[in-house]
Amino acid sequence: ExxxxxxxxxxxxxxxxxxxxRCVPISNHLYFxxxxxxxxxxxxxxxxxxxxxxxxxxxxxxxxxxxxxPDGSNFTLKIRSTKLEDSAMYFCASSTGPFLxxxxxxxxxxxxxxx
Amino acid sequence: EDQVTQSPEALRLQEGExxxxxxxxxVSGLRGLFWYRQDPGKGPExxxxxxxxxxxxxxxxxxxxxxxxxxxxxxTAPKPEDSATYLCAVQKDNTDKLIFGTGTRxxxxx
Numbered sequence: 368e369x370x371x372x373x374x375x376x377x378x379x380x381x382x383x384x385x386x387x388x389r390c391v392p393i394s395n396h397l398y399f400x401x402x403x404x405x406x407x408x409x410x411x412x413x414x415x416x417x418x419x420x421x422x423x424x425x426x427x428x429x430x431x432x433x434x435x436x437p438d439g440s441n442f443t444l445k446i447r448s449t450k451l452e453d454s455a456m457y458f459c460a461s462s463t464g465p466f467l468x469x470x471x472x473x474x475x476x477x478x479x480x481x482x
Numbered sequence: 483e484d485q486v487t488q489s490p491e492a493l494r495l496q497e498g499e500x501x502x503x504x505x506x507x508x509v510s511g512l513r514g515l516f517w518y519r520q521d522p523g524k525g526p527e528x529x530x531x532x533x534x535x536x537x538x539x540x541x542x543x544x545x546x547x548x549x550x551x552x553x554x555x556x557x558t559a560p561k562p563e564d565s566a567t568y569l570c571a572v573q574k575d576n577t578d579k580l581i582f583g584t585g586t587r588x589x590x591x592x
């Protein structure tokens with residue numbers, strides 16, 4: 368069964384450093400998403416991306432965050448200057464369309480720890 | 483403000499002991515309600531989508547139902563492998579983002 372692949376599975380970084388989280392969506396999917404889950408809290412929407420541009424973003428997704436699809440297979444989330452409160456599990460998801468009855472396929476996540 | 487609330491937070495069941503998980507929502511312009519399963523250290527795994535009040539969906543021991551204010555996930559004769567966190571999420575009209583609840587952590591003991 369096709370999977371969304373995320374790397375690394377766990378990343379530890381120092382406060383103020385830049386991090387790039389990587390995702391390989393399912394190959395025929397066109398819509399891409401990042402969500403995050405702070406330990407013990409809800410899964411929260413960050414951003415959706417379609418046709419090489421951001422289609423929607425949340426208030427969490429400020430100027431410190433950016434997304435890119437640098438080639439035909441990868442989808443990345445960059446955090447420019449990490450803060451302690453950025454520590455969370457970050458999930459990438461993809462879909463063939465935004466309003467489909469079978470939802471999105473999520474990856475297994477990257478656990479980001481900012482120290 | 484849009485809200486999704488799940489109850490209970492945690493549920494312990496004996497194998498074979500049926501029960502229900504609740505998801506109540508206050509959302510303007512609901513497009514659909516989703517149920518996901520999440521295992522520890524993993525991403526959410528899609529279970530069901532419900533679109534209109536009265537709709538029901540079934541998969542193995544799980545059945546999801548929807549009213550205008552809430553959804554239930556009924557689990558019949560659960561097995562230990564059903565242990566997971568069950569997440570409810572809503573999607574509004576004109577947006578593809580999902581608004582999640584905090585989940586119900588289900589543990590099924592043999």
